[in-house]
Structures are given as structure tokens and as C-alpha cells.
Amino acid sequence: MPRLLIVDDEKSLCQMLEIAFRKDGFSVETVSNGTQAQRKMESQHYDVIVSDIRMPDLTGIELLDYAKRIGQPAAFVLITAVPTMPTAIQALNLGAYRYVIKTDTLVEELKVVVARALEDLALREENTRLRREMLRVFAGHNIIGQSKPMASILEMVRTIAPTTSTVLITGDSGTGKELIARAIHEASGRREKAFVSINCGAFPETLLESELFGYLKGAFTGADSNKKGIIESANSGTLFLDEIGETSLSMQVKLLRVLQERMVRPLGGTMDVPVDVRLIASTNRDLRKMVEAREFREDFYYRMSVIHVHVPPLRERPADLEPLARHFLGKFALQMGKGLRDFEPGALSAILTHTWPGNVRELENAVERAVAVSAEHETLVRLGNLPETVAVPASGATKAEPLPEDGLDFERRISEVERAYLLKALKAAQGVRTRAAELLHISYRSFRHYAKKHGV
Structure with a gap:
């Protein structure tokens, strides 16, 4: 009534x-x-x-x-x-x-x-119900997990999705930050519009600016036609800026202006273009410490992190390991036409005891590899088909070397270790620096920083 x-x-x-x-x-x-x-x-x-x-x-x-x-x-x-x-x-x-x-x-x-x-x-009320249902469907197909942290994150997504507030998603590489961003978009009133994402750490600053803001013909050498920027392309939708911690201070000023004035100006242009976008950003870095070190603008940080969502690493939510592993098994077995239905006990035990420093992305790659190398007639994933880093525990890999009686130069030793890993990654990647950065689970921008620091 x-x-x-x-x-x-x-x-x-x-x-x-x-x-x-x-x-x-x-x-x-x-x-x-x-x-x-x-x-x-x-x-x-x-x-x-x-x-x-x-x-x-x-x-x-x-x-x-x-x-x-x-x-x-x-x-x-x-x-x-x-x-x-x-x-x-x-x-x-x-x-x-x-x-x-x-x-x-x-x-x-x-x-x-x-x-x-x-x-x-x-x-x-029906729209609210449909938003929740859309999120349930999206999460059911894309966000796998039974742990309390993931349940809390999904509840947060349901709450903040209908708003237009900016969101900062933090967490280690490979934890699924972009999936959380997509879930927010799918549960919002903007779900029928574009979800546009860009990795800020994958471009040099000048190229990133032209990608984000667009440019007019003649704005710079090679600009032989007008190009709409990613921000304008996301108009009425959601813009996801991955690796926001890799942006320069000058780029942060430009992005802050977009947030404050809801305007963009293409390179070479004299007129501002109004935009209506919801900004979601992510990072695997500690932005608070970067603010203290004056490596990240404080005003941009507070403007961008109106709502903060943290995605914990996989090692802190072990209840998600088995559901994720089974999800990836079903996904890749179907894609590759294999008859695999489950893991043998030894393989599942190895998955559950591994620390997964690369998080969900590492787990997905490990299961994909295991499915790919399994024989056509096999129905169980064998321990031996998992990557060696998962199948064979690295005993002592995390143990520090004995401390000399007279001590050691800590900073110099850490510097030597960093340089050694850079060289090993470059060798494994056959000199391809973007691939070496991936092997070290750092952004290409961070890789360039360390390479310059150690003269590699």
C-alpha cells in the first residue's frame, strides 16, 4: 500500500x-x-x-x-x-x-x-535491482572467490557503483584490479556506455599525453590528422587509468584539471571540450609514501582517492585458491579441447601451498601451462605439468645469506642484488626490456628507473 x-x-x-x-x-x-x-x-x-x-x-x-x-x-x-x-x-x-x-x-x-x-x-527500484543483478552476473563469470575479503569488495562495489565518485583501487600486480573496475562499471548507470582503459606505465610521457587528450593535425611532427583522445572517447562512460602511480607530476596536473573542470584540450587545440567521465584508477605502489617523497601530487591524490578499494594479494585469501584454479581449468580445457576435469591430489596440494607472488595472473598462467602440456587422453592435471616453480617448492629461496661477524654494507648489497636481477631478466628476455619488466613484475617505467640507476 x-x-x-x-x-x-x-x-x-x-x-x-x-x-x-x-x-x-x-x-x-x-x-x-x-x-x-x-x-x-x-x-x-x-x-x-x-x-x-x-x-x-x-x-x-x-x-x-x-x-x-x-x-x-x-x-x-x-x-x-x-x-x-x-x-x-x-x-x-x-x-x-x-x-x-x-x-x-x-x-x-x-x-x-x-x-x-x-x-x-x-x-x-527496478533499476537498482537490475544493477545488482548485472553485478551478480558479471561477478559470477569474472570474479571468482569465496573469501571474506572478496565478499567485502563486492559489497563495496554494489554500494559505490551508482555514484559518480572517483575510485582508487590498490593492490599488488596480478590481483585483478581491472576486473574490480569493470565490475563497478557494469553495476553503474554507465554500463551501456564505454569502459576505456589505458596503462599509464606503458607509454613515455609525451605519447601518454597524446593518447589521453588527443591531438589536432599539425600539433607535432607526425600528427597528420586529428585524433580523439581516450578521455573524450570515454565520454558518458568510465575511464580506467591503470598504473596511475607511474604518471609524472606534470601529467598529474593535467589530469587534475580534467577532474576539476570536466574539460579536455587536445594537443595543438585552443578550445576546451567538455567531458562526462567517471574516473577509476589503480596502482600497485604506495601513493601515500610517494606523496611524502614528493613523487606524487597531494592534491591529485586526494581528488582521485575519494573512494579507496584495496584488493589483497592471493596469499592473504587462500580460500580463493581452489575455486580460481578450478575456474581456470574449466576455461582452458574448453578452449583447448582437452578432457581434463580435475587436479590430481599432488597437483592441487602444490597449488594450495604455493605463495603465488604473481597473484591471480600467475595462477592463471600456471593452469594454462598445465592444460596445454597435458596429453589428450588425460582427465586429471598432473603435478609434473605445473610450472617447476609451483611443482617443486623453492626450499631456502627466501632465506638470507649468513650475516658476517663484522656486518655488511646493506645498501650496496641490495644494489648488487637489484642489478643482478635486472641482468638476469634481460638475458631471459633476450634483451627485450618490456618483457624483462614483466618477468620482474614491475612496470616498464619502473624498469627504466632501475636500469638507469644501476647503469644497465
């Missing part, structure tokens, strides 16, 4: 409206002044509130403003016998559902307006 609150200092009008709406199946309450209406709104929710504008203690406009401030979800309909254009504009700007003039047909007009308000309310 819809709940209706009528507020008017004319008691005869209140009684007439109460009788009319009760006949139509409404639960109706009436009050004769704004103060009484405030008390009612504080104690319960209504579907529709119908209020006169001119009353002795509070105006209908003031009551509307109060309803919005306390989060009263009702559709607010204002009625008046003395209509003025400024009042009507003010009412609609404050969020009034309708502005109705008192005439001989007031009851009939209000019945139509209230019916439409209830229809709109039902549509909003």
Missing part, C-alpha cells in the same frame, strides 16, 4: 484529499503545518509527499529542502493557489517532482501526478 503524506494548513483540503486517496488504496496521513511534517519525515519514509507552498511556519520550499537534507526518499509534489515563476523554478531546482496549481480539478490532477510518481519510483 503506497504511503502518502499531505501537508496543508487548510484542513478541509487535507480531508478532501485524504478521502480521495484512501478510496484509491493509499495509506494517507495529514498534517496542518511544516513542523509537524518534519517530525513525520524524521520517523518514517513515504512514497509521495504533497505539500502546500504557503504555510504559517514553514514554506513548502523550506520543507522540500529539509526532506532532501535528511534523505527522505519520497517524491515531493508542491501545490499552490498563488503560482509564481521564480517559485516554480526554485522548487524544480531543489528537486520537486511536480509543481501543481490549485484549481477546481486539483484532486484529479494530483491523482495523475501521484500515479506517475509511483511509476517512476518503481522504475528506480
Whole structure:
């Protein structure tokens, strides 16, 4: 039964409206002044509130403003016998559902307006339900996990998806930060629009700027045509900036302007282009420490991290290991046409005891490799088909070398280890630096920093 609150200092009008709406199946309450209406709104929710504008203690406009401030979800309909254009504009700007003039047909007009308000309310509730269902479907196919941390993250996604606030997703490489960003997009009102992502650490600064903001013909050497930037391409949708911690201070200034002014200016252009994008960013770095070290702008950090979502590493959510492994097994067995249905006990034990420094991405690659090298007739993934790093525990791999009696130069030793790993990664990658960065689980920008630091 819809709940209706009528507020008017004319008691005869209140009684007439109460009788009319009760006949139509409404639960109706009436009050004769704004103060009484405030008390009612504080104690319960209504579907529709119908209020006169001119009353002795509070105006209908003031009551509307109060309803919005306390989060009263009702559709607010204002009625008046003395209509003025400024009042009507003010009412609609404050969020009034309708502005109705008192005439001989007031009851009939209000019945139509209230019916439409209830229809709109039902549509909003249906949209909320559909957003939750879309998230459930997306998460069911893409975000696998039974641990409490993942359940908490998905609940957070459900809560923040309908908003337009910027989101910062943090976590180690390979934890699935982009999947969380996509889940937010899919559960939002922007899901029918574009989800555009870019890895900020994969481009030199000048190229990143042209990719993000676009450019006009002749803006620089090689710009032989106009190109729309990624930010503009994401208009009305969601922009996902991966590896935001790899951006330079000057780039952060430009992105801060986009967040503040909702405008972009292509390279070589003189006119700003308005954009409506929801920004989601991610990083595997500690931005707070970078702010303290003046490597990341404080104003940009706070503007970007209105909502913070942290994705814990796989080693901190062991309950997700087996469901993820079985998900990847089914996925790759289907793709490769293999008859694999499960893991042999030794293989599953190895998966559950491995620390997975590369997180979900490493687990996915390990299962893909195991499926690829399995024979056509096999139905169980054998221990020997898993990568050696998983199948054979690296005993002592994490143990430090004995400390000499007279101590050691810690910073020099760490520097030697860093340089040695850089050289080993380059050798394994046959000199391809982007691949070497992948092997070390760092961004290409970080790799260049370490290479320059150690003269590699």
C-alpha cells in the first residue's frame, strides 16, 4: 500500500484529499503545518509527499529542502493557489517532482501526478535491482572467490557503483584490479556506455599525453590528422587509468584539471571540450609514501582517492585458491579441447601451498601451462605439468645469506642484488626490456628507473 503524506494548513483540503486517496488504496496521513511534517519525515519514509507552498511556519520550499537534507526518499509534489515563476523554478531546482496549481480539478490532477510518481519510483527500484543483478552476473563469470575479503569488495562495489565518485583501487600486480573496475562499471548507470582503459606505465610521457587528450593535425611532427583522445572517447562512460602511480607530476596536473573542470584540450587545440567521465584508477605502489617523497601530487591524490578499494594479494585469501584454479581449468580445457576435469591430489596440494607472488595472473598462467602440456587422453592435471616453480617448492629461496661477524654494507648489497636481477631478466628476455619488466613484475617505467640507476 503506497504511503502518502499531505501537508496543508487548510484542513478541509487535507480531508478532501485524504478521502480521495484512501478510496484509491493509499495509506494517507495529514498534517496542518511544516513542523509537524518534519517530525513525520524524521520517523518514517513515504512514497509521495504533497505539500502546500504557503504555510504559517514553514514554506513548502523550506520543507522540500529539509526532506532532501535528511534523505527522505519520497517524491515531493508542491501545490499552490498563488503560482509564481521564480517559485516554480526554485522548487524544480531543489528537486520537486511536480509543481501543481490549485484549481477546481486539483484532486484529479494530483491523482495523475501521484500515479506517475509511483511509476517512476518503481522504475528506480527496478533499476537498482537490475544493477545488482548485472553485478551478480558479471561477478559470477569474472570474479571468482569465496573469501571474506572478496565478499567485502563486492559489497563495496554494489554500494559505490551508482555514484559518480572517483575510485582508487590498490593492490599488488596480478590481483585483478581491472576486473574490480569493470565490475563497478557494469553495476553503474554507465554500463551501456564505454569502459576505456589505458596503462599509464606503458607509454613515455609525451605519447601518454597524446593518447589521453588527443591531438589536432599539425600539433607535432607526425600528427597528420586529428585524433580523439581516450578521455573524450570515454565520454558518458568510465575511464580506467591503470598504473596511475607511474604518471609524472606534470601529467598529474593535467589530469587534475580534467577532474576539476570536466574539460579536455587536445594537443595543438585552443578550445576546451567538455567531458562526462567517471574516473577509476589503480596502482600497485604506495601513493601515500610517494606523496611524502614528493613523487606524487597531494592534491591529485586526494581528488582521485575519494573512494579507496584495496584488493589483497592471493596469499592473504587462500580460500580463493581452489575455486580460481578450478575456474581456470574449466576455461582452458574448453578452449583447448582437452578432457581434463580435475587436479590430481599432488597437483592441487602444490597449488594450495604455493605463495603465488604473481597473484591471480600467475595462477592463471600456471593452469594454462598445465592444460596445454597435458596429453589428450588425460582427465586429471598432473603435478609434473605445473610450472617447476609451483611443482617443486623453492626450499631456502627466501632465506638470507649468513650475516658476517663484522656486518655488511646493506645498501650496496641490495644494489648488487637489484642489478643482478635486472641482468638476469634481460638475458631471459633476450634483451627485450618490456618483457624483462614483466618477468620482474614491475612496470616498464619502473624498469627504466632501475636500469638507469644501476647503469644497465
